Amino acid sequence: MIPVSTFKGKTVALFGLGGSGLATAMALAAGGADVTAWDDSAASVENAAAAGVKTGDLRTLDWTGIDALVLSPGVPLTHPKPHWSADLARAAGVEVIGDVELFARERRAHAPDCPFIAITGTNGKSTTTALIAHILKASGRDTQLGGNIGTAVLTLDPPKAGRFYVVECSSYQIDLAPTLNPSAGILLNLTPDHLDRHGSMEHYADVKERLVAASSTAIVGVDDSYCERIADRIERAGTKVMRISKRNVLADGIYADGSRLILAQAGAAREIADLSSIQTLRGSHNAQNAAAAVGACLAVGVSEPDIRAGLASFPGLKHRMQPVGRKGEVLFVNDSKATNADAAAPALSSFDRIYWIAGGVPKEGGISTLGDFFPKIAKAYLIGQAAPDFAATLGTAVPHVLSGTLERAVEDAAADAGKDGAGPVAVLLSPACASFDQYKNFEVRGDAFVKHVAALPGVSMLVEV
Secondary structure: OOOHHHHHHHOEEEEEOOOOHHHHHHHHHHOEOOOOEOOOOOOHHHHHHOOOOOOOOOOOEEEEEEEEEEEOOOOOOOOOOOOHHHHHHHHOEEEEEEEEEHHHHHHHHOOOOOOOEEEEEOOHHHHHHHHHHHHHHOOOEEEEEEEEEOOOHHHHOOOOOOEEEEOOOOOHHHHOOOOOOEEEEEEEOOOOOHHHHHHHHHHHHHHHHHHOOOOOOOEOOOHHHHHHHHHHHHHHHEEEEEEEEEEOOOEEEEEEEEOEEEEEEEEEEEEEEEEEHOOOOOOHHHHHHHHHHHHHHHHOOOHHHHHHHHHOOOOOOOOOOOOEEEEOOOEEEOOOOOOHHHHHHHHHHOOOOEEEEEEEOOOOOOOOHHHHHHHEEEEEEEEEEHHHHHHHHHHHOOOOOEOHHHHHHHHHHHHHHHHOOOEEEEEEEEOOHHHEOOOOOOHHHHHHHHHHHHOOOEEEEOOOO
């Protein structure tokens, strides 16, 4: 745990007592703050009280005596409307912040020079975060991995000299971290997402920009117009920018030439890594992820040989293009983390013949943007709420069936793929949808896929069940 000593003796209101909120309340109390915590869920309040956290309805507080409201990132700050706790804080002139902001203040107070890499973007954050942490750990560095990837940042070990932090940041977390200042900040890409919480694409992009604008070195993917403009803007403002691209040659930065990563500097270009033999980094999207990881690791002093060794030994990220089983020529791939069409595109681009399992709670636009990949899809197996709409989009272009459930889809796809006879094929769960109609989250959905694959006769599992 990181005791939040920068709030010692201060009075703090906290709203949101899920996993990260409870951890934050305990870290504040451990640092000497007087914390009153609350949640709209009575069960969460009871759980926090049982853990020793002081609880109380924030509507009964005297807000003139409150130094800060710490808001969990899942609680609306601005859209579709601010949560009532945020309204109370603003009316009293109280700052509203989150756990990543508390971490940033603790780092500045106790170990301002310890390397801190923060990663954001619409897609690819978790793979890039895990890859950077792997490279650092493989090179023997004391590495702390947390944030939006699943480990609350204040549960990590406290900042000290020589300790490296790799923190995935969602737009919600950045919105609550006004003084976030990484050693190396990464913005991978921007496509429409979470607009219900940000109101517009412009506001969403503005929030993401804050992370790289305050970084000592900003690593920015410039393959979309939003990020390209952000890179130009923050560079003009004086930020050191390293551009990365998965498809364009850059005069200065890191770009992909097929499977090769090219470092361009001072008018010269040379290969810095080759991803061709690294199965966990296949596809152009992973070239972008790897380029960002290389740039960040260079920025914090990792040697090129250590970077290449870390890339080569990367085991991959669970639920993201994760090979989980094989039967003859059929490879079963868990890409449950693909919760929108843009996130599903990398997996669809990485295999030549696909038996595709898709569906769930659809995002805006459905799968209409994936038409270029339809010729690769031998058949689609549609599940959840999106199934009828996805069927209409696929039309006569792709054979498909409404399987309804994931278990049925796995059985149907495995049976058809086993009779394909055209060489290597993939049974690919890449839903292009959220999971909430049938599963608590994408992790539970991915684990269910693995379980259903393991139940098939004759499958050799590549992961533990």
